[in-house]
Amino acid sequence: MAPSLNAPVKDIHATVPTDGRLPLHQVGVSDVKKPLAIHRPARVVTLGATFSVAVDLPAERKGSDLSRNAVLLAELIDESIHDPLPSLEAACARIARELLVRHPYATRSRAEATAEYFLPRGPSPDRRSLEDFQLVAEAVASRGPSGAVEVRRAVGAEAVGMTACPCAMETCRDRLASEYPLLRDPSLRDLPMVTHNQRNRTLLVFDLPEGAEVEVDEIIDAIEAAQSSPTFHILKRGDEAAVVLAAHRNPKFVEDVIRGLLSSLPSRFPALPDSVGVRAHTRSEESIHKYDVVADHVTSMGELRSPGAPGAA
């Protein structure tokens, strides 16, 4: 390629807009793929992360200087190789804060990232292998009238597990009892019964005020505990039976998954302040339907702790 030419030319971005003087909520770059080194307990991992970063744009300015976003991302990535960042959400917070420095005309910035993440998992200690989860992180920085910048972060994860349907299980038990009268014997009352079971994807995200921190591995633990059973890469024959039986002894609607997950948060995350926001989404890729079943909820740690709410005495 020809040598780079960088003599000053007219700064078109800084001119007055010709298509309407309208402030814009967000202008930025999307789907920028970068490797990011972060610290994890007792190790450093390199995430293959996908970033989207943007700032707002005042009515009087034609364009946002987007090459600054690319430069900023590159600097952060380079730094992380020598000095890994604490987390994906810390990277987003750094980016969001720095975007407001590099775009002096902006008052609000956003940095979002997703990344594949691997943790050791298995049905027993000798069957462990690295399995895949999905991380999500986000940071929004706002510049107040005084120039002070406030940053809110969000951090979350998605885990794939399994659900077994409690309703079809009872209907099947009923049908089979007509056919096999012995099933009415009291000793078989708790016998796990056939039902449909399927892949379930559940996402939990915390919206964090400054100072609050969540460990993403604990988010994944919370999700896996709320599904009928976690799933695993390596399952020998006996493990397979153990997972199937565990799921059928713990049947869950999507409603149960999301309620169980949310209800568990006050005891799992006692240090999180009431102001922490909580978003959860779950999807069961139903084995008996060609479509999915979903549930979602948005709440806060305070609401989850309040009387009448789950977790309250």
Next chain:
Amino acid sequence: MAPSLNAPVKDIHATVPTDGRLPLHQVGVSDVKKPLAIHRPARVVTLGATFSVAVDLPAERKGSDLSRNAVLLAELIDESIHDPLPSLEAACARIARELLVRHPYATRSRAEATAEYFLPRGPSPDRRSLEDFQLVAEAVASRGPSGAVEVRRAVGAEAVGMTACPCAMETCRDRLASEYPLLRDPSLRDLPMVTHNQRNRTLLVFDLPEGAEVEVDEIIDAIEAAQSSPTFHILKRGDEAAVVLAAHRNPKFVEDVIRGLLSSLPSRFPALPDSVGVRAHTRSEESIHKYDVVADHVTSMGELRSPGAPGAA
């Protein structure tokens, strides 16, 4: 398959939740694919639509009866074959309203749909062919304390067109003028100059109060007019040049696309009340980068018409 067995069994969905008594914002089915017949000006078309429909769930009820959602969708589709619906958003509104009838425990319902949509397009009348656009629609129904139901609809479309970058064009003009001094001749001042150009996807959605209506073909027209140029399936050699020249005579940042689009709405949709919400998103799949450039804004017809805003005198 064995004959269907429908004797009553225990209604597990209606029992009290065991995983936490928490009301849930949304429980439903997602990615249900159905063919839907709708009226278009002077014709009926069958859309291949994808629906997601959901209702809220009170704290005291374990499960949402999701088979009702599937039955409702099937009935609507069957009816549309004999009596086509006016539009995709009308279908969503019908579904949202009816969901509250069939889920008496719910107070809020949502129906969303996307569909591929074809319109005749071409660089000249004899080059027309059916080209693809994307429709989106949504309806949210709320049951008030009096039992009265209010429905808000949203309708929108995405169109693929082309953007040519105004900044690189001026930098290239500058660079080339050093190399080709003749380019400084006043007669060449307006010569369209090389720049990067690329596929642009722009989405415009209106949030409609009851009574307000928008024709989706006009949404698509508005988007295509805001891009540097529309694009076409059939382009003979001369058409190709015409499209390229049109785009280079109308260079646009994503910022320009979205501002131009929003600024055009007051004159394009004079009948829409001020309370109509407007959301726009644009994405340029940059030819000179491996990532995309995006812009988005949320506003209202009232805001777009107010003094100081584009379109105001």
Next chain:
Amino acid sequence: MAPSLNAPVKDIHATVPTDGRLPLHQVGVSDVKKPLAIHRPARVVTLGATFSVAVDLPAERKGSDLSRNAVLLAELIDESIHDPLPSLEAACARIARELLVRHPYATRSRAEATAEYFLPRGPSPDRRSLEDFQLVAEAVASRGPSGAVEVRRAVGAEAVGMTACPCAMETCRDRLASEYPLLRDPSLRDLPMVTHNQRNRTLLVFDLPEGAEVEVDEIIDAIEAAQSSPTFHILKRGDEAAVVLAAHRNPKFVEDVIRGLLSSLPSRFPALPDSVGVRAHTRSEESIHKYDVVADHVTSMGELRSPGAPGAA
């Protein structure tokens, strides 16, 4: 847009290649979306189809004239509105044959299409609704030295159904028998037992010599019969139990699905000549794993009918 300008300019495509005189196997357009009307038994349906069409290119020609491909597709679509085509594969055959007329320098052409397709399905006649399947079709035309053109077509479909694992079922039976000794009672020998079950996607494609025809609805029937159970959009409680029990009484590995499907073809398609090629692929989106399990095979009707093969006496 400026008026279309079509005066002759230099035909760059017809010049000699500058980057190497190499014949190319395929040059064409991909992901062209068009609505296509086809005849189905007792009705006409409009498919939302996605086409890819291409021809080979001789070593001495710089470019393929791709606007001819777009014109050809547009003409076919227009015609189909007034005179629907017999099938998606007939459309591909028409396109492949016509490509060789419009690209006189080419000796081989290919047209591929996929489309969503809806058929009425349900656990019982009063629970029927339109459910989604995927069609695939392909045609390859070859111009021989004499100028005669031969066309081979392929037609296939993908259906989503359900598989229940036979191995985990027996392991679970064994485990549960230790816990519930009554399960060893001979009357319970055939009791459907818990196992993992999941969404299964199976594709069957026939490669057809000239003259041979296959009805795509019968392809879909064959696939659904080979899975543990078909799945349905509408399932009332009793239907759900019936589907779950049917699947658990018919447990299948992916190996069983594909063998059962292939073995059924001689009796399901007795009129197909031995020279018809057969390709099958199946994927179970395992509920107990985060990954999928797959199987595939390529054979011919003749091989499936030969002694030693399934279906042979």
Next chain:
Amino acid sequence: MAPSLNAPVKDIHATVPTDGRLPLHQVGVSDVKKPLAIHRPARVVTLGATFSVAVDLPAERKGSDLSRNAVLLAELIDESIHDPLPSLEAACARIARELLVRHPYATRSRAEATAEYFLPRGPSPDRRSLEDFQLVAEAVASRGPSGAVEVRRAVGAEAVGMTACPCAMETCRDRLASEYPLLRDPSLRDLPMVTHNQRNRTLLVFDLPEGAEVEVDEIIDAIEAAQSSPTFHILKRGDEAAVVLAAHRNPKFVEDVIRGLLSSLPSRFPALPDSVGVRAHTRSEESIHKYDVVADHVTSMGELRSPGAPGAA
């Protein structure tokens, strides 16, 4: 979860198939995500890889023991952390060879992998940042009658760059010359002229006999050299002009990209034997169309070197 139970139960996989005694070409696991450490010149990188691995299945065996595939993948990943593998294709070859050890009934195995891969790129040394490419690798192992195992590997990469259309450029030059007569001045004969340009994705894969090796970074270099221009994450204003001008001075059809790439291979990879297979595919996401333009070719190093082929004297 309950403790893992591993007492022997009936080995269903080893029984005789009930759905037809048909040998199957491939049975395996698909979309298994794992982090893989590999050596690169002067460093170790961890790829987020996605594996599919499969073996054939004899007619007399009901099932393939798929947990062995998962165990094998896990062992390889674990090892790579302490002792990184030379490459993704070396990992596939190791897996394919070992699959035949662990599935003694199989005669053929296949391991495929894709992974995101980052290399430093930029328009100038001070604008370098890590940019994303895609790696693909594959290995097929065959056990001959003597028991000897032969392994063929494939290795390739996809790079995103830019193409500018040579045809529209000349048509535009012609049109503009009527409007701006000064353009006919001989000094402007080589002036880069407007045309459509777009994102181009090109894939190059080598099929390697035992002993032959290719460095994947050199594959990526070859692809980038064959596009109108590489593209970059960080482009300051002057860089942007330089990339745009470079692309417009090097306009390419997809036909030119693929021919130029293939023609360059004999001089870029002189050590590769004639028996090495070569596959190339290119896709331009046309800015002036809603669809893509593609070209592909399959050849061998020998064919590319033969008289009459590009690169020959």
